[in-house]
Amino acid sequence: MKTIGVDLGGTNMKAALVDETGQVLQEISAPTNLPRPAEAVCDDIAALCLALSQDQQVAGIGVGCPGTVDGGVVRYSNNLAWHDFDMAGYLRQKLDLPVYLGNDANVAALGEALAGCAKGAESAVIITLGTGVGGGVVLDGKLLTGYTGAAAEPGHMVILGTSEAPLCTCGRRGCFESLASATALIRMTREARRTHPDSALNTLAPEENDVNGRTAFDAAAMGDTAGKAVVEQYTTYLAMGIANLINIFFPEVVGLSGGVANQGENLLQPLRAAVEPLVFGNEFAKKKTRITTCTLGYRAGVIGAAMLAQRGEA
Amino acid sequence: MKTIGVDLGGTNMKAALVDETGQVLQEISAPTNLPRPAEAVCDDIAALCLALSQDQQVAGIGVGCPGTVDGGVVRYSNNLAWHDFDMAGYLRQKLDLPVYLGNDANVAALGEALAGCAKGAESAVIITLGTGVGGGVVLDGKLLTGYTGAAAEPGHMVILGTSEAPLCTCGRRGCFESLASATALIRMTREARRTHPDSALNTLAPEENDVNGRTAFDAAAMGDTAGKAVVEQYTTYLAMGIANLINIFFPEVVGLSGGVANQGENLLQPLRAAVEPLVFGNEFAKKKTRITTCTLGYRAGVIGAAMLAQRGEA
Numbered sequence: 175m176k177t178i179g180v181d182l183g184g185t186n187m188k189a190a191l192v193d194e195t196g197q198v199l200q201e202i203s204a205p206t207n208l209p210r211p212a213e214a215v216c217d218d219i220a221a222l223c224l225a226l227s228q229d230q231q232v233a234g235i236g237v238g239c240p241g242t243v244d245g246g247v248v249r250y251s252n253n254l255a256w257h258d259f260d261m262a263g264y265l266r267q268k269l270d271l272p273v274y275l276g277n278d279a280n281v282a283a284l285g286e287a288l289a290g291c292a293k294g295a296e297s298a299v300i301i302t303l304g305t306g307v308g309g310g311v312v313l314d315g316k317l318l319t320g321y322t323g324a325a326a327e328p329g330h331m332v333i334l335g336t337s338e339a340p341l342c343t344c345g346r347r348g349c350f351e352s353l354a355s356a357t358a359l360i361r362m363t364r365e366a367r368r369t370h371p372d373s374a375l376n377t378l379a380p381e382e383n384d385v386n387g388r389t390a391f392d393a394a395a396m397g398d399t400a401g402k403a404v405v406e407q408y409t410t411y412l413a414m415g416i417a418n419l420i421n422i423f424f425p426e427v428v429g430l431s432g433g434v435a436n437q438g439e440n441l442l443q444p445l446r447a448a449v450e451p452l453v454f455g456n457e458f459a460k461k462k463t464r465i466t467t468c469t470l471g472y473r474a475g476v477i478g479a480a481m482l483a484q485r486g487e488a
Numbered sequence: 489m490k491t492i493g494v495d496l497g498g499t500n501m502k503a504a505l506v507d508e509t510g511q512v513l514q515e516i517s518a519p520t521n522l523p524r525p526a527e528a529v530c531d532d533i534a535a536l537c538l539a540l541s542q543d544q545q546v547a548g549i550g551v552g553c554p555g556t557v558d559g560g561v562v563r564y565s566n567n568l569a570w571h572d573f574d575m576a577g578y579l580r581q582k583l584d585l586p587v588y589l590g591n592d593a594n595v596a597a598l599g600e601a602l603a604g605c606a607k608g609a610e611s612a613v614i615i616t617l618g619t620g621v622g623g624g625v626v627l628d629g630k631l632l633t634g635y636t637g638a639a640a641e642p643g644h645m646v647i648l649g650t651s652e653a654p655l656c657t658c659g660r661r662g663c664f665e666s667l668a669s670a671t672a673l674i675r676m677t678r679e680a681r682r683t684h685p686d687s688a689l690n691t692l693a694p695e696e697n698d699v700n701g702r703t704a705f706d707a708a709a710m711g712d713t714a715g716k717a718v719v720e721q722y723t724t725y726l727a728m729g730i731a732n733l734i735n736i737f738f739p740e741v742v743g744l745s746g747g748v749a750n751q752g753e754n755l756l757q758p759l760r761a762a763v764e765p766l767v768f769g770n771e772f773a774k775k776k777t778r779i780t781t782c783t784l785g786y787r788a789g790v791i792g793a794a795m796l797a798q799r800g801e802a
Contacts, residue, residue: 242769250772297635311736318627320738321611322775330768331732335648335662335725344768348649411649418645422625422736424634454644454658455556458564461636 176230178223179285179480180237181278182215184208184253189222190473191230192480196289198473200226212248212259220268227271234272235265236483238281238475244323246275274482277325278475280317282431283310285478290470292427299425300468301328301416304432306343307351311423315485329355333414350415356387356433359408363390366400373400387433391440409444416445417452420463431468438467490544492537493599493794494551495592496529498522498567503536504787505544506794510603512787514540526562526573534582541585548586549579550797552595552789558637560589588796591639592789594631596745597624599792604784606741613739614782615642615730618746620657621665625737629799643669647728664729670701670747673722677704680714688712701747705754723758730759731766734777745782752781 176199181188183206190201202222206215223235239261241251246262248254262273276284283300292298292312302308307329311318318326329351330344339348340358352358363385367375374393379385390408393401416428434441446465450456453463470477490513495502497520504515516536520529537549553575555565560576562568576587590598597614606612606626616622621643625632632640643665644658653662654672666672677699681689688707693699704722707715730742748755760779764770767777784791 242772244774249774250769295635313627313632318737321609321740322738322769322773322777324738324769324773326737327735327768330735331645332647332728332766333649335728336650346766414646414649418732419736421641421644422733423632423640424636424638426635452646452660454641455564455636455638458556459636459638460558460563463636 175233175484177233177480177483178226178235179476179478179483180219180223180235181281181475181479182206182219182237182239182254183278184240187215187219187222188476189219189226190476190480191226191232192477194484196285196293196477196481198477201476202226209255212254212256212261213264215254216261216264216268220265223269232271234274234483234486235269236274236276236281236479236481237261237265238276238278238479240278242324243275243277246273248275249323272483272486274486276317276479276482277310277319279308280310280319280325281478281482282474283478284312284317284481285470285474285476286429286431286468287312287427288315288481289477290474291429291466291468295426297423297425298427298429299328299419299423300429300431301419302432303354303412303430303434304356306357307355307415311425313423317482328415328419331415331418333411333418350411353411354408354415358411359387359390359404359434360385362404362408366390366404370400374398375400375404388437391437395440406444409441409448413445413448413452416465417449420449421454425463428463428465429468430466431474435467442467489547489798491547491794491797492540492549493790493792493797494533494537494549495595495789495793496520496533496551496553496568497592498554501529501533501536502790503533503540504790504794505540505546506791508798510599510607510791510795512791515790516540523569526568526570526575527578529568530575530578530582534579537583546585548588548797548800549583550588550590550595550793550795551575551579552590552592552793554592556638557589557591560587562589563637586797586800588800590631590793590796591624591633593622594624594633594639595792595796596788597792598626598631598795599784599788599790600743600745600782601626602629602795603791604788605743605780605782609740611737611739612741612743613642613733613737614743614745615733616746617668617726617744617748618670620671621669621729625739627737631796642729642733645729645732647725647732664725667725668722668729672725673701673704673718673748674699676718676722680704680718684714687714689714689718705751709754719758723755723762727759727762727766730779731763734763735768739777742777742779743782744780745788749781756781
């Protein structure tokens, strides 16, 4: 069975024809061209789907969309500036195919869970370490979306509930996102660069704006003390949030994606060591959660969206 | 369909014959009489089940057991001092009926979700505020237990990740349990009692050992400033943990049980007000998580265990 997965972003929309194993058979993309009406954006999505479905038997369309999605309706998307738009209904009418809608981060998590780093696992928590901390939870092949239609938001779990903790974009202090996103890593690196003017952080990033999510890792690899301290502090917070999620879900796999995850084993090895003692009952557990990096890259979104349509889940 | 639910505790074992709606038809109990071998304890459980099943059509037995449960096996129970004991296998042989096993806190949560405070809801997070913070998560009528066989442990989610945060029984600092259990409330009350010798806390509890989980609430009700401050601090931590769990699960219901929950609306009203602004996307949510108290009391365990057997879930 082939389905089409659509990954709608603020800049581009991507679509792919995907088989039942999660293999991408064909892909296509177009600019989102915001701002413009939701219907105009959907007309372009429909055109991409029509292009992909020519001479093909397509069973359905899945769409990953930024924002809060409830059934087939986009309740609210800050990126797209949509409110209560019946996206699935609109596309269904255009395409005469079943349409399934999900939050983009959730849908990408579904892709990783079913066809990527957690393929074959009974449960997975996927965490994206980018500008924010997003993610999704997949239990027995099914996305956890909740009653309110909001996606699982592991980034907005407070792990440092003090009045001095960094302010999160959501308005709370000490959220996992405010301590473990790439943005948080860059903030910590900048602070260390200022307070340690002789460190390699300053050689690698002569100007504050040169600091990126790799700077501290690169400095640490050179043996730089300040760089190592930043990586250690970041890893401590990341481990704290991941251990919390393990203690809540005890998933088979935790998969990390996003820029910071590109560090691979540089990140994973100390992270696993930091998480292990924080897992409740780890002394007696016969099975352990596997912590790894995601494998589908930018295609997680379209593959996950296509899988959503294959599962026939809203 | 009738099933038998067993709630095995360190002091007593309770069993009940329960119908498909969760109604208790008959109940019976006996002392657990520890320490003694697992088989001897199970022989007594079997005797209770036989007494309840006389002249009855019983479809199966469910058991809630303290500790880490994996399938039908008790991996490790600190309370019972059991290791890798095939409890379901043993009871099945004795009773010639299907036997389903679950962690006691999880099973009680299932009872509340299916027949108590969250009856009819699509999902529920049940949190017990007692000596520790236990609980369970029920999604679409099914217990979340995870890959490792460990129960969901929301109490061991760090919400105050600082080196000065209170030490938790699990060895970490700043766990939800160490800040929102009845034990934590008593600790905070004792501290306030010492630092505010003129407060009503001292009238209500002339000796430190007189402090219990009600002292601060009683003082606050009398208008006592120190008592109010304790209740406010406790409520802040409780709200922080509950908001985290809402942002992760977005459940239809959060149900609170345990001694502190007996405060009812005294606790719930300020708690709801504190949780609301911490919920991600609350400005746009059409549906809100209902925060309430549990309704089954001490029977949640046997009812949940019986429901486990009715659902035929391990």
